[in-house]
Amino acid sequence: MKSLRLPIASFLAGALLMLTMLWMIVGYPDVEHVPVRIHEARLLDAETHKVELVVGSCNGAPRATSFLGPEYLEVEVTAFRFKRDQDDCIDVLEVFFNQSDLGPLPTELLDAHTGEVVRISGGR
Numbered sequence: 001m002k003s004l005r006l007p008i009a010s011f012l013a014g015a016l017l018m019l020t021m022l023w024m025i026v027g028y029p030d031v032e033h034v035p036v037r038i039h040e041a042r043l044l045d046a047e048t049h050k051v052e053l054v055v056g057s058c059n060g061a062p063r064a065t066s067f068l069g070p071e072y073l074e075v076e077v078t079a080f081r082f083k084r085d086q087d088d089c090i091d092v093l094e095v096f097f098n099q100s101d102l103g104p105l106p107t108e109l110l111d112a113h114t115g116e117v118v119r120i121s122g123g124r
Contacts, residue, residue, distance in 0.1 A: 035113035049097040058089040072110035
């Protein structure tokens with residue numbers, strides 16, 4: 001039994017070292033959570049205020065927050081991205097805007113990250 005302990009301990013130590021190195025190469029220190037640009041907005045359902053946002057992240061689990069500003073419905077989308085990632089892909093995010101706060105859904109929204117006004121296309 002003693003003769004098996006050393007090889008098992010060595011194997012576990014080596015596996016732990018490999019996992020640590022892998023974590024350092026592709027792990028969380030290389031990931032940041034940042035605001036991303038809204039490229040497009042498309043109305044999916046006027047009754048439920050369901051809108052599809054095309055955003056500048058790449059498999060980054062985007063999330064949107066919104067509030068009614070003085071002129072526009074203001075929306076900020078944040079997502080995870082690799083700090084060294086130069087991929088030019090997009091994510092699609094479906095959001096429901098609160099009907100009771102907005103009344104009728106506006107035809108434009110303000111991208112709070114870029115300050116650009118984005119037209120909500122379709123369904124009108």
